[in-house]
Amino acid sequence: MESCPYPSSLEEVVTLVKRLYQPGSPQVLSQIQETLQAVQRSQDGWKLADSLLAVDDQYVQFFGALTFTVKLNSDSGSLSPKDIPILRDRLIDWLVRFDSLGSAQLVVRKLCSTLVVFFIRFPDYWDDCIRHIICSLCFGRFVSAAELPQLPPSEKILRVAEPRMKITALWFSAVLVEEVGKVDSRNVKNYHFHNRIQSNIEEVVSLIGDAIEMQNPNDASGVTSSAFDPRLVNEGMKTFQSWVFHSLRSLSDSPYTFSELKRLTTRVVNWLACSDTFESTCEVTTDILTNYFAFFTPADEACLAAIITSPWALSRYEELTSGDGDWGGLQFGRLLVAFAEATVQKLIRDANSPHTGALLQMLHGMVKVPGYPAAEEEISGTTFEFWSSLAEFLLDPENVAESDVPSLMAAGKKEIMQAIEEFWAKIQIPPHTESLKWTKDLRDGFTSFRKDVADLVEVAYGILGLELFDRLISQVISALANSQTGGGVAWEQIEASLFCLNSLSDCLGDEPEEDESLKVLFRSRLFNILADFGNQIPLKARQTAVHMIGSYAVFFERWANFLPTVLNFLFVAISTPALARNASKSISSLCSSCRSTLTSELSVFLYQYELFSATPTADDIAKERVLCAISYVIQALPSESQKLDSLSKILGYVDKDAQQFLTLLPQHPETAKELGVSTLQCLVAIGKGLQAPDDIPVILAGEGGGRGPPSFWEQERGLAIQRRILHIIQTLVGSLAEDGEIVDAACAVFRTGFAETAPGPFVFPPRVVTEFLLERANRGVRVETVLSTASTMVSSHSLDGSPDISTEVGFFLELILGLVERLQNPQEDPEMSQGLVEFLNRLFSRYITVIVHYQPRERIEMLLWFVMNALQVRETLVKKAACTFWASLVSFAVDDRPELQASINAFVNMCGPALAEKLVWGIGGGASRSEVDSLTEPLKKMIARQVKAKTWLSSSLSRNGFPSPNLSEKDKTVFLNKIITLRGKRGTNQITKEFWLSSRGSDFAYTS
Structure with a gap:
C-alpha cells in the first residue's frame, strides 16, 4: 500500500487535502484521512486552519474551516480567556470575506457551522451573535462587538443589504438553533444556551421577516418581479421552521415560548400561492399544522382556510387528482389533510359553509384519485389520519352541547360513509396480469393500505353501526344479482366487501x-x-x-x-x-x-x-x-365409547403416514424424517383437539370420596387406543435412531395429555411417560426437552386430586443427580442447568419430600451447592431459576409436618451463610442491573423467615473489599440496617438497586 508520511510544510498539507477530495483507492484515501486528522489535532492546528483558508481552492478552504471545528471540539481548553474573542472575531472575518467574494456555498456554510461550534463552546463570549453576524455581513467587513450598539437597528441594515448576505445570516441562524436544540436542556449546566437563544429572538425575527417580506411576484399590487428573490424567501422559510420547532421543544423545558415568531406566520402562509416558494412554505406550514397547531392564531387559520380553498388551490387540487401531479402536488395534498385534521372539530361543526364544503369535497376527491394505492398513487393513503380523527371525534364529541350532537352526528356520518365507500373502491384487487408487474415493495404497500382501510372501517362501525354492515353485505348481493342479469360477477367488489366485513367481526355482539x-x-x-x-x-x-x-x-x-x-x-x-x-x-x-x-x-x-x-x-x-x-x-360426542370409532379412523390416517415413513426411510431419509415429524405433529393436533374446553367443569380424579371405577380409557378398548398412539411414537423415534427433532415432537404428544384433568386417550400413565423420557435422557438425546417435559408432568400432577407420582419423581431425581455429578459446574451447560433447576422448582408444591427423604444425604447436599453456584452463572435465565429455588426453600413452611419442616430448616441452616454471600455478591455489583430484582426475592424471603439472616448477611458484608471495592463500610452498614428493618417488605427492591449502583461507582450517592 502507498505510504502517507506526515507532512512537513503547508504545501504538503494542501497536496494531501486535494488528493483526499479526488477519486482514489479507498485504502490510500483512508490513510490520507488519518494523517490529516493527526495534523488537525496537532499543536499547530489553529495556525494551519488559518493558512488553509487563505489558499485559493474551495476544498482546501473547506478543510481549513473543518480544522477550526476539530480544534474547537478537541482542544478548546487550550485557549486562554484572551484568545477566545480573538478566535471569534477571526472566524467572523473569514465568513465576511468569503461571503463578500461570493465564494462557494460549501465553504460559507462550513464557516457558519464552525461559528456555531464556537458558540456552543463559549456562549458567554458571544451575547449578540446573530446581530454580530448580520452587521458584519451587511457592512461587508468585520464589525467589532464594541461597534454594535452604535449601529442602526438590524431592520434598517437588512433593508439595503444584498440577498446573498441575508442568506448567509439565515444559514448561520438556522444551524445555531438546530445545534442548541441538540443540547440537553434538562441539565442545569446547559440552561445558559437557551438564555442566549432567547436573547437573540428579536434579531432572528427581523432577519426572517425581512427575507419573507419581499413583494410576492404573484401579487398584483405593483412591485415588479425583479425585486423578488425566491432563494432568499426559501431560506427564510427553512430558518423559520428551525426556530419554530426549537420553540416547540422548549415548551416543556423552559419558560420561553418564542411568541415573537408568531408575528411572522401570516407572512409565511401568504407565500403558499407562489410557485417558486410553494414547496418550502408548504413544508413548514404542514409541519406546524401536524405538530404545533396552537402556534397559528385564529387570523392565520382563517387566512390558511381561504388560501387552500381559493382558485389557486383548486387548480393545484385538479393537478393532484388528475394522477399526473408532481411532488408539489403531493405536498399540497398533505397540507390539505394536515389542515383538515388540525381543524376537524370546527370543520364538522361548520359542514355547510362554503370553505368547509370545498375542503371536504377535496378530501373525498383525494381518495378517488386514479390508480392503485402505493403502486400507482400515494395521495389517498395520506388521508387516513383525517378520517380516523373525524371518526374518533364523533365517537366522543368533546365540548359539544348536547342539543348540537344530533346534527353533528348526521353531518359526520354522511361524510364517513362516503369515505368508506371511496376507500372500498380503492382496495379492490387488480387483475392478476396487473399485479404481476408489481415489485414486492409495491405489493406490500398495497397490502398495508388495505390494512389501514380495515382499521378505519372498524373505527367507523362505532358511528355507522348496522348501516355500514348492511351496506357491505348489500354490495355483495348486488354484485351477485348483476351476474344473473347477464353481466359477469364483479369479484373485485365482492372481495373488497368481504375484506371489510372481516375487519368488523370483532365489533359484533x-x-x-x-x-x-x-x-x-x-x-x-x-x-x-x-x-x-x-x-x-x-x-x-x-x-x-x-x-x-x-x-x-x-x-x-x-x-x-x-x-x-x-x-x-x-x-x-x-x-x-x-x-x-x-x-x-x-x-x-x-x-x-x-x-x-x-x-x-x-x-x-x-x-x-x-x-x-x-x-x-x-x-x-x-x-x-x-x-x-x-x-x-x-x-363433543356425549360418551367416551362413542368417540372410539371416529378416533380410531383418524388414527388410521396417522398410521398410514407412519407406514409411508417406514417405506421412505431406507432410500430418502431426509424426506422420511420430515414426514415423521409431521406425523407426530398430527398426533399433537389430535391430542389438543380432544382436550376438554375450558368452560366445561371437570371432576378431578379422587374427588367425591376416593377413586371410582376405571374410566373407559383405562379399560381394554380405551387402552388399545393408547397403545396404538404409543406404538406410532415408539416406531418413529426408534426408526430414526433417537433423532432430536423426532424426540421433541414425541414429547409434545405426551404434553397434550398433561393438560387434561380426567382420563383420556392421550393421558398416558405416568410410568409410561417416565420410562420413555428416561430412556431418551440415558442415551443423551434432547435432555433439555426431557427435563422440560418432566417438569410439565410434575406440575400437572401437583393439583389437588391428581394421582401421586412420587415414585416417578424419584426416578427423575436420580437422573438429575447424575447430570449434576457429570456437570459439576452449572456454567458448563447453562441450558441443561436451567432445565434441571426448573424441574426442582416444580417439586415444592407437592413433592419436596422426595428430596428430603433421599439417601444418601451427601448427594442432595451436592445438588444444593450446584443450585447455589447457579446464582453466579452468566446466563440470566439460569440465575432466575436458581433465585426462584432459593426463595422457595428459605420460605418453605408446613405447620402440620414438623419432621419435614425440620429437614428443610437443616438444609437452609447449612446453606444460609453461602447463600447470603452469593446474594450479596450479585446485588453488590456481581450481577447485571436487570437481575437485581430476581436476586432480591430470595433475600427478602430469607430476611422475613430466617432468624439468622442478619448474622449471615453481616458476615458476608464484613469482608474487606467485598462485594465491591467501591463500597465503604458505611455503605454496607446502612444497606444491611435498611433491608433488615424492612424485613422483605415494600421498598427492599429500591434499596438493593441503590446498593448495586453504589457498587459500580456510579454518580448515585448511597445515603443513610
Whole structure:
C-alpha cells in the first residue's frame, strides 16, 4: 500500500487535502484521512486552519474551516480567556470575506457551522451573535462587538443589504438553533444556551421577516418581479421552521415560548400561492399544522382556510387528482389533510359553509384519485389520519352541547360513509396480469393500505353501526344479482366487501339485527359459487372468503344451519395449496366453536379429510389443523365409547403416514424424517383437539370420596387406543435412531395429555411417560426437552386430586443427580442447568419430600451447592431459576409436618451463610442491573423467615473489599440496617438497586 508520511510544510498539507477530495483507492484515501486528522489535532492546528483558508481552492478552504471545528471540539481548553474573542472575531472575518467574494456555498456554510461550534463552546463570549453576524455581513467587513450598539437597528441594515448576505445570516441562524436544540436542556449546566437563544429572538425575527417580506411576484399590487428573490424567501422559510420547532421543544423545558415568531406566520402562509416558494412554505406550514397547531392564531387559520380553498388551490387540487401531479402536488395534498385534521372539530361543526364544503369535497376527491394505492398513487393513503380523527371525534364529541350532537352526528356520518365507500373502491384487487408487474415493495404497500382501510372501517362501525354492515353485505348481493342479469360477477367488489366485513367481526355482539344481516349473506349463493372450482374466480376472492368465515365462528354457534354450506366450501378449498392453510384454520375455528352442533357431520368430515390427505400436495400444517378440527367434534360426542370409532379412523390416517415413513426411510431419509415429524405433529393436533374446553367443569380424579371405577380409557378398548398412539411414537423415534427433532415432537404428544384433568386417550400413565423420557435422557438425546417435559408432568400432577407420582419423581431425581455429578459446574451447560433447576422448582408444591427423604444425604447436599453456584452463572435465565429455588426453600413452611419442616430448616441452616454471600455478591455489583430484582426475592424471603439472616448477611458484608471495592463500610452498614428493618417488605427492591449502583461507582450517592 502507498505510504502517507506526515507532512512537513503547508504545501504538503494542501497536496494531501486535494488528493483526499479526488477519486482514489479507498485504502490510500483512508490513510490520507488519518494523517490529516493527526495534523488537525496537532499543536499547530489553529495556525494551519488559518493558512488553509487563505489558499485559493474551495476544498482546501473547506478543510481549513473543518480544522477550526476539530480544534474547537478537541482542544478548546487550550485557549486562554484572551484568545477566545480573538478566535471569534477571526472566524467572523473569514465568513465576511468569503461571503463578500461570493465564494462557494460549501465553504460559507462550513464557516457558519464552525461559528456555531464556537458558540456552543463559549456562549458567554458571544451575547449578540446573530446581530454580530448580520452587521458584519451587511457592512461587508468585520464589525467589532464594541461597534454594535452604535449601529442602526438590524431592520434598517437588512433593508439595503444584498440577498446573498441575508442568506448567509439565515444559514448561520438556522444551524445555531438546530445545534442548541441538540443540547440537553434538562441539565442545569446547559440552561445558559437557551438564555442566549432567547436573547437573540428579536434579531432572528427581523432577519426572517425581512427575507419573507419581499413583494410576492404573484401579487398584483405593483412591485415588479425583479425585486423578488425566491432563494432568499426559501431560506427564510427553512430558518423559520428551525426556530419554530426549537420553540416547540422548549415548551416543556423552559419558560420561553418564542411568541415573537408568531408575528411572522401570516407572512409565511401568504407565500403558499407562489410557485417558486410553494414547496418550502408548504413544508413548514404542514409541519406546524401536524405538530404545533396552537402556534397559528385564529387570523392565520382563517387566512390558511381561504388560501387552500381559493382558485389557486383548486387548480393545484385538479393537478393532484388528475394522477399526473408532481411532488408539489403531493405536498399540497398533505397540507390539505394536515389542515383538515388540525381543524376537524370546527370543520364538522361548520359542514355547510362554503370553505368547509370545498375542503371536504377535496378530501373525498383525494381518495378517488386514479390508480392503485402505493403502486400507482400515494395521495389517498395520506388521508387516513383525517378520517380516523373525524371518526374518533364523533365517537366522543368533546365540548359539544348536547342539543348540537344530533346534527353533528348526521353531518359526520354522511361524510364517513362516503369515505368508506371511496376507500372500498380503492382496495379492490387488480387483475392478476396487473399485479404481476408489481415489485414486492409495491405489493406490500398495497397490502398495508388495505390494512389501514380495515382499521378505519372498524373505527367507523362505532358511528355507522348496522348501516355500514348492511351496506357491505348489500354490495355483495348486488354484485351477485348483476351476474344473473347477464353481466359477469364483479369479484373485485365482492372481495373488497368481504375484506371489510372481516375487519368488523370483532365489533359484533349478539344483536338480532346483526345476525339477520349475516343470514342474508350466508343464505346467498355466494359460497356455492366459490365452492365450484370450475368457475374462473380470482384466488384472492376465495382467500378473503375463507378468512372471513373463520372470523364469524360465533355467528355459526348461534345459527348452525348455515354451517354445511360454508364448511363444504372450506373442505373443497383445502385441496388448493394457496388456500389450504387459511381454509384449515377457518375449519378449525368453526369446529372449535360449534363442536356440539357438528357431531352429526363427523362422517362427512372424515371422508373430506381422507380425500384431502390423499392429494399429493396436501399441506402438512393444513393436515394438522383439520385433524385438530375433527378432534374438537369427537370431543363433543356425549360418551367416551362413542368417540372410539371416529378416533380410531383418524388414527388410521396417522398410521398410514407412519407406514409411508417406514417405506421412505431406507432410500430418502431426509424426506422420511420430515414426514415423521409431521406425523407426530398430527398426533399433537389430535391430542389438543380432544382436550376438554375450558368452560366445561371437570371432576378431578379422587374427588367425591376416593377413586371410582376405571374410566373407559383405562379399560381394554380405551387402552388399545393408547397403545396404538404409543406404538406410532415408539416406531418413529426408534426408526430414526433417537433423532432430536423426532424426540421433541414425541414429547409434545405426551404434553397434550398433561393438560387434561380426567382420563383420556392421550393421558398416558405416568410410568409410561417416565420410562420413555428416561430412556431418551440415558442415551443423551434432547435432555433439555426431557427435563422440560418432566417438569410439565410434575406440575400437572401437583393439583389437588391428581394421582401421586412420587415414585416417578424419584426416578427423575436420580437422573438429575447424575447430570449434576457429570456437570459439576452449572456454567458448563447453562441450558441443561436451567432445565434441571426448573424441574426442582416444580417439586415444592407437592413433592419436596422426595428430596428430603433421599439417601444418601451427601448427594442432595451436592445438588444444593450446584443450585447455589447457579446464582453466579452468566446466563440470566439460569440465575432466575436458581433465585426462584432459593426463595422457595428459605420460605418453605408446613405447620402440620414438623419432621419435614425440620429437614428443610437443616438444609437452609447449612446453606444460609453461602447463600447470603452469593446474594450479596450479585446485588453488590456481581450481577447485571436487570437481575437485581430476581436476586432480591430470595433475600427478602430469607430476611422475613430466617432468624439468622442478619448474622449471615453481616458476615458476608464484613469482608474487606467485598462485594465491591467501591463500597465503604458505611455503605454496607446502612444497606444491611435498611433491608433488615424492612424485613422483605415494600421498598427492599429500591434499596438493593441503590446498593448495586453504589457498587459500580456510579454518580448515585448511597445515603443513610
